[in-house]
Amino acid sequence: MHHYIPWQERARCREHDPEVFFPEKGGSSREAKRICADCPVRIECLNYALRRDERYGVWGGMSERERRRLKRMAS
Numbered sequence: 484m485h486h487y488i489p490w491q492e493r494a495r496c497r498e499h500d501p502e503v504f505f506p507e508k509g510g511s512s513r514e515a516k517r518i519c520a521d522c523p524v525r526i527e528c529l530n531y532a533l534r535r536d537e538r539y540g541v542w543g544g545m546s547e548r549e550r551r552r553l554k555r556m557a558s
Contacts, residue, residue, distance in 0.1 A: 488531070495522040505540040512541050519544035 491497070495518050496504055504515045519525050519541060529543020533554065538547055545553065 490524040490527040493524050494528060495519065512546050515541035516544050
């Protein structure tokens with residue numbers, strides 16, 4: 484079941500193939516991060532991923548590894 488999240492309506496990723504944001508293991512996340520860089524809801528997206536402990540994909544311009552590091556630094 485999908486929940487409606489208002490900020491997603493304004494997300495730049497809606498205009499792109501979702502696979503860009505979920506690269507294969509060892510694949511590049513550069514394109515996804517480029518798209519996220521000027522997204523008007525980048526911070527909301529990142530906060531959403533951090534709250535939900537998203538394990539896969541680029542959210543708010545950060546990979547899962549980068550989000551893990553951010554959470555460690557914040558605690």
